[in-house]
Amino acid sequence: MSILDKIKKNSSIKDSAILSKSKFFTQKDMIPTAVPAINIALSGKLDGGLTPGLTMWAGPSKHFKTAFSLLMAKSYMDKYEDAALLFYDSEFGTPQSYFDSFGIDTDRVLHTPLTDIEQLKFDVMKQLTELERGEHLIIVIDSIGNLASKKEVEDALSEVCGRYVKSKTSQEFVPYGDTTLVFERYSNDCSESHLHGNWYVS
Numbered sequence: 001m002s003i004l005d006k007i008k009k010n011s012s013i014k015d016s017a018i019l020s021k022s023k024f025f026t027q028k029d030m031i032p033t034a035v036p037a038i039n040i041a042l043s044g045k046l047d048g049g050l051t052p053g054l055t056m057w058a059g060p061s062k063h064f065k066t067a068f069s070l071l072m073a074k075s076y077m078d079k080y081e082d083a084a085l086l087f088y089d090s091e092f093g094t095p096q097s098y099f100d101s102f103g104i105d106t107d108r109v110l111h112t113p114l115t116d117i118e119q120l121k122f123d124v125m126k127q128l129t130e131l132e133r134g135e136h137l138i139i140v141i142d143s144i145g146n147l148a149s150k151k152e153v154e155d156a157l158s159e160v161c162g163r164y165v166k167s168k169t170s171q172e173f174v175p176y177g178d179t180t181l182v183f184e185r186y187s188n189d190c191s192e193s194h195l196h197g198n199w200y201v202s
Contacts, residue, residue, distance in 0.1 A: 028052070033075045038068065050075065066094055069140045070102045076138045077108060083136035086127060090114040090147050116150040 032039055032049035039049045050072045057065040077083045087109055099106050114120050
């Protein structure tokens, strides 16, 4: 037995394979978009497009990062009629009309609001571990850059209210991700009764 066969046999990862035979490299699913320049940026090919894996957009505010993401999501959902979009939202700057402008069927979109990075970590891992190979899901996170840690959220609440607020409470009353707005509204009254409410009003 060669050393290569030995380490493959000993691997605890079920998808371990010889690189030349790995399904992660030999079977690439290509999702072309309607914009050839985006296809080139994503794959280096005019007729290419989005491939499985992680794609990240970085840039200043108002430079169409969300638009590029929705463009790719639309292309993916067009190719697979059973596909769904999981949209993690920490900015709340993408109204339904924005999805409509890209022709995305919002009945196939699960909108998940976020207030801290730990929420994202635990929820996305739960979602991924429940998926079966062959199911079609595209995930958009808008955005990671604006997400604070759970401790940062709690520390900010403590500084404003003069005490620590339970994490459950902070998650309920800061769903828009705009903590400054919420703090200003309740900076003079941080009683427990004022920390709860229907903050999911658009």
